[in-house]
Amino acid sequence: MYNNWRLVLKAIRLISVIVPLSLIIFTHEREMIPLYGSGPTSYLLDKIVFAAAIASAIHPIRVSLSRNLLYSGIALSLAPNATYWIAVWTSRRKDPLFGPALTHTFALGPLVFLLTTFVAEMEDMDLEGKANDSNTERPRIVLRLIRAGVTYLIAFNLKERVWASNSLLYHVSDSFIFLIFAGIFYNLWIASFTYRTQGPKVASELRTQTKDRSLLSEYQVKAAAIFAFTAFWWAIHPKFMNPILPHPLSQVYTHPTYPLQVLSAEQSVTGLITVVEWLPPPDYQVENNQQLHSVRYLRASHSLLGGVWTHDKIQVLDDEQPLMDLAGGPLGDSIYSTFVLQEAVRLVNSTKAGKAGAWMNALVIGLGSGISATSFIRHQISTTIVEIDPAVYKAARTFFGLPDPGPDKVFLEDARAWSSKQRAKIEAGQKKVLFDIVVHDCFSGGGVPQHIFTVEFWDDLKVTMQPEGILVVNFAGILRSRSSRLVINTLEKSFGQCRAFHDVFDGLNDEKYDTEFINVVVFCTQSSAPLTFRQTRRTDWLGSPLRRHVLKTLEAREVDLRSIRDPSEGNRYILTDKNNPLGILQGEQGSHHWQVMREVLPDIHWETY
Numbered sequence: 001m002y003n004n005w006r007l008v009l010k011a012i013r014l015i016s017v018i019v020p021l022s023l024i025i026f027t028h029e030r031e032m033i034p035l036y037g038s039g040p041t042s043y044l045l046d047k048i049v050f051a052a053a054i055a056s057a058i059h060p061i062r063v064s065l066s067r068n069l070l071y072s073g074i075a076l077s078l079a080p081n082a083t084y085w086i087a088v089w090t091s092r093r094k095d096p097l098f099g100p101a102l103t104h105t106f107a108l109g110p111l112v113f114l115l116t117t118f119v120a121e122m123e124d125m126d127l128e129g130k131a132n133d134s135n136t137e138r139p140r141i142v143l144r145l146i147r148a149g150v151t152y153l154i155a156f157n158l159k160e161r162v163w164a165s166n167s168l169l170y171h172v173s174d175s176f177i178f179l180i181f182a183g184i185f186y187n188l189w190i191a192s193f194t195y196r197t198q199g200p201k202v203a204s205e206l207r208t209q210t211k212d213r214s215l216l217s218e219y220q221v222k223a224a225a226i227f228a229f230t231a232f233w234w235a236i237h238p239k240f241m242n243p244i245l246p247h248p249l250s251q252v253y254t255h256p257t258y259p260l261q262v263l264s265a266e267q268s269v270t271g272l273i274t275v276v277e278w279l280p281p282p283d284y285q286v287e288n289n290q291q292l293h294s295v296r297y298l299r300a301s302h303s304l305l306g307g308v309w310t311h312d313k314i315q316v317l318d319d320e321q322p323l324m325d326l327a328g329g330p331l332g333d334s335i336y337s338t339f340v341l342q343e344a345v346r347l348v349n350s351t352k353a354g355k356a357g358a359w360m361n362a363l364v365i366g367l368g369s370g371i372s373a374t375s376f377i378r379h380q381i382s383t384t385i386v387e388i389d390p391a392v393y394k395a396a397r398t399f400f401g402l403p404d405p406g407p408d409k410v411f412l413e414d415a416r417a418w419s420s421k422q423r424a425k426i427e428a429g430q431k432k433v434l435f436d437i438v439v440h441d442c443f444s445g446g447g448v449p450q451h452i453f454t455v456e457f458w459d460d461l462k463v464t465m466q467p468e469g470i471l472v473v474n475f476a477g478i479l480r481s482r483s484s485r486l487v488i489n490t491l492e493k494s495f496g497q498c499r500a501f502h503d504v505f506d507g508l509n510d511e512k513y514d515t516e517f518i519n520v521v522v523f524c525t526q527s528s529a530p531l532t533f534r535q536t537r538r539t540d541w542l543g544s545p546l547r548r549h550v551l552k553t554l555e556a557r558e559v560d561l562r563s564i565r566d567p568s569e570g571n572r573y574i575l576t577d578k579n580n581p582l583g584i585l586q587g588e589q590g591s592h593h594w595q596v597m598r599e600v601l602p603d604i605h606w607e608t609y
Contacts, residue, residue, distance in 0.1 A: 017115055018158065022158035026159045027178060031083050033301045034271075035091050044097070046156060048109060052109040052116070053116045056114075056117045057120040058145070069189035069192060070185075072111070074182075076178050077182045079111060081240070082107040083103065084242040086103045087107075090103055091598075096594040119150075120139075190225050245265055249265040259278065259279035259280065262274060262276050262609070270388065271300050273392055275296065275298055276296070276608070280294050302597060307335040308335060308401075316545075317544065326401075333544050334369075340550040341501055343551070345439070346437075347533040348533055351527050361383075362384070363437070364438075365415045366441040374403060385409060385411065423464065435469055437470055438470070439472045440472065443474055448586055453582055454580055456576065468525060479513040482573075484520075488522070490573075494524075495524035500521065500559040502519065503519045536551035
C-alpha cells in the first residue's frame with residue numbers, strides 16, 4: 001500500500017509539472033510567431049527545449065524543492081517581457097535563425113530547466129508528501145535523464161495536440177498564462193515553509209496534547225500567508241505584463257508615438273489576425289506623395305494577407321466612387337498587384353464562357369482581404385467563398401469592403417474537406433451548380449497548406465468545375481526551386497495546360513528565376529483549346545488605376561514555364577497524398593519570406609500586435 005501511494009504521488013507530481021510546462025512552451029511560441037512567423041520560430045524550438053530538459057538532469061548541483069519553486073516563480077514573472085523584448089531586439093538584427101534561437105535559449109530555456117528539475121530530481125516521498133530523509137542523495141543520472149526525456153516528449157506532444165487546437169485559449173493573453181503560473185509557484189513556495197508556532201515543551205504528554213492544535217495553527221498561518229500574497233499578486237501582476245495588446249481587441253488602439261492604429265486583433269484558427277492602419281504622418285505634405293503611409297492591411301501573424309490604400313492615397317478613374325468599408329470609409333486600390341492578376345481570369349477568351357463573357361459562378365478558396373472576391377461580385381458573378389479562418393472573413397467584410405456573397409455562399413472550413421463533400425454531392429446527383437472560375441490563394445507566412453496542392457485534391461476540385469472551367473492558383477516562392485517545379489508539374493498533369501504571370505513591378509529577367517521570392521499566378525484549364533486572353537477594356541477596371549495598369553501589361557508579365565518544368569523527371573515532381581514534401585520545401589524558404597516581409601514594413605509595424 002505504501003509503495004502504491006508513492007507511485008500515485010510521483011504521478012501527480014509528474015502531471016503537475018508536465019501540464020504547465022507544455023502550456024508554457026505553447027505560450028512562448030505563440031508570443032513569438034507574430035514577430036518571426038511559424039517557420040523560423042519552430043525551426044530550433046524542439047531542440048532547445050530538449051537541451052534545456054537534458055541540462056536539468058545532468059547539471060552537478062542539487063536544488064532544493066523550496067528554492068526551485070521560488071526560482072520558477074521569478075522566471076515566470078519575467079517571462080512575458082523577456083520573451084517579447086528579446087524577440088524584438090533580435091528581430092531587428094534581421095536574422096530569422098539566430099534571433100529565435102537566442103530568444104528560446106534565454107527566455108524559454110530557464111523555464112524548461114527549472115520545471116523539468118521538479119521531475120528529474122524527484123525523490124521518494126512519504127505518505128505526507130515530504131522528502132524521505134533516509135535517502136538524501138540525488139537519483140542516478142540515468143534515471144534523471146529518462147525522467148527529463150519523458151517530460152520533454154509528453155510536454156511537446158501536449159503542446160502540439162492539445163493547446164494548439166484549443167479555441168478557449170484564443171481569449172487568454174500570453175502574459176496572463178505566464179503570470180498565473182508565477183502566482184501558483186510563489187504560493188507553493190510559501191506553502192513549502194515550515195512554521196514554528198509552539199515553543200519546546202518540557203513534558204512529552206503536553207506535546208502530545210497540543211500536537212493537533214500546533215498543526216492547525218501552522219496550516220492557518222500558511223493559509224493566511226497564501227491568501228495575502230494572492231491578493232497582493234493579483235494587484236501587481238499587471239506591472240509584469242508585456243506591451244502586447246489584449247486579444248480580442250475591444251477598441252481601436254492608437255500608437256502613442258507613431259502614426260499607427262490597430263483596428264482589430266484576435267487569435268484564431270490560423271494565428272493572430274490583425275487589421276492595421278498606417279496613418280499619414282503629422283508632417284505629411286501632399287506634394288511628397290512617394291512617402292509610404294496611408295495603408296490598411298490584413299496581417300496573419302508575420303504575413304500580410306492583403307491591404308488597400310487609404311486617405312490621400314486613394315485614386316479612382318473617371319470620377320467613380322471608391323469602394324467603402326462596412327463603416328462607410330473609402331478604400332483605394334490593393335497594395336498588391338497579385339490579387340488583380342487573379343482577376344485576369346475574366347479575360348480568358350478561349351472557352352465557351354470566356355468568348356461569351358458569361359462567367360456565372362466563381363469559387364474563391366483562401367479569401368485574404370477579399371480583393372478578387374469583391375471584384376467578381378461587383379462584376380455580377382455569383383461567388384462562393386471557402387475560408388478556413390472565421391477572423392479573416394470577418395476582417396474582409398468589416399474593413400476591406402467585401403460585399404455579402406449571399407446565403408449559402410460562405411464556408412468557413414478546410415478546403416480539402418469541403419471539396420471532398422462537394423464531389424460526393426455532385427456524384428450523388430444532389431448538386432448541379434458547377435464553377436466557371438476557381439481562385440485558389442492559400443499562401444501565407446512563407447508556406448502553403450500542402451494537402452490542398454496534391455493530385456487528389458485537384459481531382460476533387462475538378463468535379464466541382466465546368467469542363468472548361470479555369471483554375472487560378474496564387475503561389476509564392478523562388479521560381480527555379482523544387483517546390484515551384486512540384487506545383488507547376490502537378491497542375492499541368494491534373495489540368496492539361498497552364499500559363500503563369502508574375503507581379504514584379506520592374507520586370508522579371510532570367511536571373512531572378514533563381515534568386516527572387518515572387519508571387520506567381522497560374523491559370524489552368526482542361527479545355528482542349530489553347531488558353532488565351534482578350535485585351536482588357538474599361539469595364540474591367542472598376543474605376544481602378546491599378547487594374548488598368550496590371551491588365552494592360554498582362555502579356556509582358558508572362559512567366560516562362562519551360563524553364564521551371566522538367567518533363568524528363570516524369571512523376572518524380574508530382575505531388576500526391578503519399579508523396580508530398582511541399583510543406584518541408586516551403587518551410588526552407590520561410591526565412592527568405594520573413595526577410596522579404598521585414599523589408600515591406602518598418603519594424604514597429606511587426607512589433608505592434
